[in-house]
Amino acid sequence: xxxxxxxxxxxxxxxxxxxxxxxxxxxxxxxxxxxxxxxxxxxxxxxxxxxxxxxxxxxxxxxxxxxxxxxxxxxxxxxxxxxxxxxxxxxxxxxxxxxxxxxxxxxxxxxxxxxxxxxxxxxxxxxxxxxxxxxxxxxxxxxxxxxxxxxxxxxxxxxxxxxxxxxxxxxxxxxxxxxxxxxxxxxxxxxxxxxxxxxxxxxxxxxxxxxxxxxxxxxxxxxxxxxxxxxxxxxxxxxxxxxxxxxxxxxxxxxx
Amino acid sequence: xxxxxxxxxxxxxxxxxxxxxxxxxxxxxxxxxxxxxxxxxxxxxxxxxxxxxxxxxxxxxxxxxxxxxxxxxxxxxxxxxxxxxxxxxxxxxxxxxxxxxxxxxxxxxxxxxxxxxxxxxxxxxxxxxxxxxxxxxxxxxxxxxxxxxxxxxxxxxxxxxxxxxxxxxxxxxxxxxxxxxxxxxxxxxxxxxxxxxxxxxxxxxxxxxxxxxxxxxxxxxxxxxxxxxxxxxxxxxxxxxxxxxxxxxxxxxxx
Numbered sequence: 001x002x003x004x005x006x007x008x009x010x011x012x013x014x015x016x017x018x019x020x021x022x023x024x025x026x027x028x029x030x031x032x033x034x035x036x037x038x039x040x041x042x043x044x045x046x047x048x049x050x051x052x053x054x055x056x057x058x059x060x061x062x063x064x065x066x067x068x069x070x071x072x073x074x075x076x077x078x079x080x081x082x083x084x085x086x087x088x089x090x091x092x093x094x095x096x097x098x099x100x101x102x103x104x105x106x107x108x109x110x111x112x113x114x115x116x117x118x119x120x121x122x123x124x125x126x127x128x129x130x131x132x133x134x135x136x137x138x139x140x141x142x143x144x145x146x147x148x149x150x151x152x153x154x155x156x157x158x159x160x161x162x163x164x165x166x167x168x169x170x171x172x173x174x175x176x177x178x179x180x181x182x183x184x185x186x187x188x189x190x191x192x193x194x195x196x197x198x199x200x201x202x203x204x205x206x207x208x209x210x211x212x213x214x215x216x217x218x219x220x221x222x223x224x225x226x227x228x229x230x231x232x233x234x235x236x237x238x239x240x241x242x243x244x245x246x247x248x249x250x251x252x253x254x255x256x
Numbered sequence: 257x258x259x260x261x262x263x264x265x266x267x268x269x270x271x272x273x274x275x276x277x278x279x280x281x282x283x284x285x286x287x288x289x290x291x292x293x294x295x296x297x298x299x300x301x302x303x304x305x306x307x308x309x310x311x312x313x314x315x316x317x318x319x320x321x322x323x324x325x326x327x328x329x330x331x332x333x334x335x336x337x338x339x340x341x342x343x344x345x346x347x348x349x350x351x352x353x354x355x356x357x358x359x360x361x362x363x364x365x366x367x368x369x370x371x372x373x374x375x376x377x378x379x380x381x382x383x384x385x386x387x388x389x390x391x392x393x394x395x396x397x398x399x400x401x402x403x404x405x406x407x408x409x410x411x412x413x414x415x416x417x418x419x420x421x422x423x424x425x426x427x428x429x430x431x432x433x434x435x436x437x438x439x440x441x442x443x444x445x446x447x448x449x450x451x452x453x454x455x456x457x458x459x460x461x462x463x464x465x466x467x468x469x470x471x472x473x474x475x476x477x478x479x480x481x482x483x484x485x486x487x488x489x490x491x492x493x494x495x496x497x498x499x500x501x502x503x504x505x506x507x508x509x510x511x
Contacts, residue, residue: 059409078415085413087406095428095506104424105414136506156414 004032005192006056006160011065013051013218024217025051029065031211031220038186038193040203040210042249048218049196050164056194057083057162069160077160081109084153084191086163090145092137098124099133102152109156123151126185143174150182154189161191165198179205180234187231204245205232212252222252295476304480311465315484318462319492321377322449325384326441332385333392334434340393341400341426342418351397358390362448366455376458383452388441395437399430432507435500442492450485 013026026048033039041049054060056067058074069077077083092101099120106116124130127147137145146166153161167175179202186193197203203210204226212222226245228236236242277283279297284290295303304311336354340347366383373379403425411421453463462485469478501510 057413059412078413081414083413085410087409089405091404091406091410093407093425093428095431095504105410108411108414108416108420108424138506138508 005035005037005070006031006033007068008032008052008056009066009068011052011055011062011067013048013055013060014063026055026062026218029218029220031223033192033194036190036192038195038206038208040195040197040207041213042197042200042203042210043213043218044198044215044253046218047213047215049198049213051218052213053162053164053194053196056160057085081105081156082159084156084158084161086146086149086153086161086166088165088168090137090142090149092145092148094137097134097136098129098140098148101137101148102155105152105156111156119155119157120151123155126154126188127151128181143170143178146170146178147181150185154185154191159191161186161193163193163195165196167202168198175199175202176234176237180232182206183230183232200246200249201237201242204228204242204249205234205237210249212249214253222249224249224252292473292475295479299476300479300483303476304483307477307480311480311484314461314465314481315488317377317460318380318449318453318485319446319488321380321452321461322384322445323492325381325449326388326438326445328381329385329388329445330392330434330438330441333389333394333437334396336389336393337396337400337430338422340397341422351393354390354393357386358394360386362387362451366448366452369452370455370457376453376456376461379456380449380452380458380461384445384448387444387448391440391444392434392437395433395440396430399433400426402433403429431504432509435496435504438496439493439500442496443489446485446489446492 008029008031011026011029012024015023015025017023029052041052043049051060055062056069056074058078067074092098093104096104102120102123103116106119111119120133121130124133127150129144129147129151132140132144137148140148146169149166153163167178170178183206193206195203195206207226210224210226211220212224213219214221224245228239228241228245275297278294281291281296284294287294333354336347336350340351362383365386366379369379369382369386373382400422407425407429408421411425416424449461450463450466453461454467456464458464462481465481466478466485469475469481504510
């Protein structure tokens with residue numbers, strides 16, 4: 001095996017609550033992630049999966065341990081604009097059209113206008129919103145808004161795509177459709193993806209490995225390899241192999 | 257389209273009914289008023305027509321003072337909100353002071369300001385500025401800081417600095433709030449300007465016109481000034497609405 005691209009060593013996160021009490025959100029997290037890997041962080045609410053993602057993204061500082069990405073700190077990676085983040089809500093800026101929302105991070109990075117225009121067109125094509133570029137966010141459905149969020153994250157051509165329950169607010173049909181679309185986008189772009197979810201089938205469908213976290217305190221309770229063949233289509237959800245993986249992960253929760 | 261017409265028709269019919277009831281003395285009977293206490297609409301209209309140039313000139317004096325005060329006050333209010341956003345520790349205290357200022361009644365402020373400024377115009381602008389500053393500061397501060405969850409994270413994740421966040425996120429986010437403040441301020445700036453004229457030694461302006469004519473028992477003339485003041489307020493309010501509709505067509509209030 002190569003040197004892992006992302007090395008998470010003994011990461012812990014303790015929150016101080018107002019009354020002086022301490023809440024241990026994460027304890028003793030050790031995880032190596034390979035280049036181009038699709039990793040899911042799976043667990044119930046309060047297991048610290050989002051906290052872990054935010055630590056990797058340099059949106060939070062861990063109280064102990066360290067994250068190293070290609071030998072650099074998350075902050076250095078962030079300053080080089082190598083993260084693309086998709087949040088739980090689409091976080092579109094209401095005053096910007098779809099195109100200008102996708103454009104926003106590139107403006108900040110100082111990418112030339114011509115290049116931006118080309119990339120926006122390409123990204124909207126990729127997420128299936130070619131004809132919606134000049135719409136405002138309020139004119140789009142929830143699923144479409146989330147696609148814009150994905151296009152925006154991909155547009156800056158990040159090396160790491162960090163996704164925090166991006167489809168959790170969507171209905172099951174839209175979610176499965178977007179799962180499939182996400183895999184097809186991933187196979188074309190070959191980013192390293194860290195995907196936070198509380199949905200077991202979703203994590204199995206998408207991932208190379210599922211990192212199962214359990215709460216109180218947040219810790220890794222299992223890492224499950226998903227050796228289902230790729231490319232995967234939604235029909236794979238009906239196979240017994242898929243079902244076995246889902247069952248295995250579900251049992252790992254019952255064990256804790 | 258049909259709905260729009262009906263929506264417009266009802267208030268219009270209501271307004272006409274009020275004027276008719278007023279014209280034919282029903283209000284006078286109900287409230288036991290004599291015609292010299294409450295002139296009828298036709299008398300007000302003819303008085304206004306006869307004195308239109310003078311009334312419009314006085315209206316211009318008041319409105320120009322109100323608008324200058326509105327612009328200065330709104331600008332200062334926004335700057336206070338911006339400072340409070342950039343320097344939260346200091347800004348919080350500043351916002352408390354502004355909120356307190358907002359609670360000071362114009363009637364109390366006006367005579368005091370009268371002592372500070374030598375001209376009626378400066379005093380008027382001063383009062384209007386203070387009144388408008390508070391509403392703008394409070395609203396703009398909300399607009400600059402009530403951001404959607406994660407929208408700052410998004411900026412942070414692409415290494416945007418504070419100034420970029422201000423320019424590309426906070427300012428556009430605050431636009432609907434700024435329009436709300438402007439709509440409040442349009443009305444209150446005219447009120448503040450008129451009230452300040454009551455207390456000033458000025459000899460022009462709507463406030464002076466109302467005060468002077470009521471003192472001389474020229475009720476119809478006094479009412480003419482009230483009509484002009486109302487119309488000016490409505491027109492300015494409509495202008496703000498039109499600008500708002502164009503400037504924030506992406507906002508929920510405009511759908």
